[in-house]
Amino acid sequence: MPSNGTDVQRLFFALWPDEAVRAALWHAAQGAAASTGRGRPTARENLHLTLAFVGSVAPATAACLRAGAARIRGEPFDLRLDTYGQFPRAGVMWLGSAEPPAALLSLAEALGGVLQACELDPPRASFHPHVTLWRRIALRRRVRAVPPAPAAPIVWPVREFVLVASKTHPEGVRYEVLERWPLRSGAGAEG
Ligand code: 3AM
Numbered sequence: 001m002p003s004n005g006t007d008v009q010r011l012f013f014a015l016w017p018d019e020a021v022r023a024a025l026w027h028a029a030q031g032a033a034a035s036t037g038r039g040r041p042t043a044r045e046n047l048h049l050t051l052a053f054v055g056s057v058a059p060a061t062a063a064c065l066r067a068g069a070a071r072i073r074g075e076p077f078d079l080r081l082d083t084y085g086q087f088p089r090a091g092v093m094w095l096g097s098a099e100p101p102a103a104l105l106s107l108a109e110a111l112g113g114v115l116q117a118c119e120l121d122p123p124r125a126s127f128h129p130h131v132t133l134w135r136r137i138a139l140r141r142r143v144r145a146v147p148p149a150p151a152a153p154i155v156w157p158v159r160e161f162v163l164v165a166s167k168t169h170p171e172g173v174r175y176e177v178l179e180r181w182p183l184r185s186g187a188g189a190e191g
Contacts, residue, residue: 010167011056011178016162016164016177022047025095025133026047028154034147037145039137041134042131042135043172046175047131051107052108055120061118068113074107076103076159076185078101078157078158079101081131081154081156082097094130097129104129108129111161158183159182162179163178
């Protein structure tokens with residue numbers, strides 16, 4: 001499968017916040033700022049929760065992924081974001097959920113199946129749902145400086161998932177939502 005060329009796109013499946021949730025995530029990121037040293041915040045418009053990272057793929061594979069995603073029949077759910085954490089080696093601070101809903105884990109698993117069906121490697125690491133708030137946390141602040149839980153948990157009503165293209169511009173990475181699929185009651189994959 002070709003992995004370079006002008007039509008290749010770098011893709012991932014994600015949950016994409018509405019404006020209210022985005023504002024709350026940004027607020028939570030600001031609240032954690034004192035714990036980061038010279039970390040870099042995720043751009044407000046880029047805040048998201050990755051469900052499955054795809055990588056750079058040719059148009060035929062992107063079409064396969066879209067067709068597979070359209071067959072997913074996941075349950076809508078409310079995601080309670082109540083816990084800060086870090087991936088210390090990566091220097092990342094995130095907001096996550098003490099108890100991720102089963103419907104979220106099922107959705108990520110179904111998308112892993114879509115990747116495999118499109119002859120891509122399924123995600124290697126086990127799925128740890130999180131919203132990256134900061135990167136490049138100062139070394140001496142890692143782990144020790146995880147802030148206490150947000151004052152009020154963010155409750156994210158999740159009713160859809162999206163396919164996102166990651167585009168590198170001179171001013172930084174920008175994410176573009178390419179397509180959205182609703183989560184409808186009635187679990188399981190169609191067809
Ligand atoms: O949502 P976060 O910020 O955790 O780190 C990248 C980002 O995750 C991750 O995919 C999301 C959108 O870019 N990512 C980037 N390259 C990756 C890779 N090779 C990767 N995840 C897994 N493998």
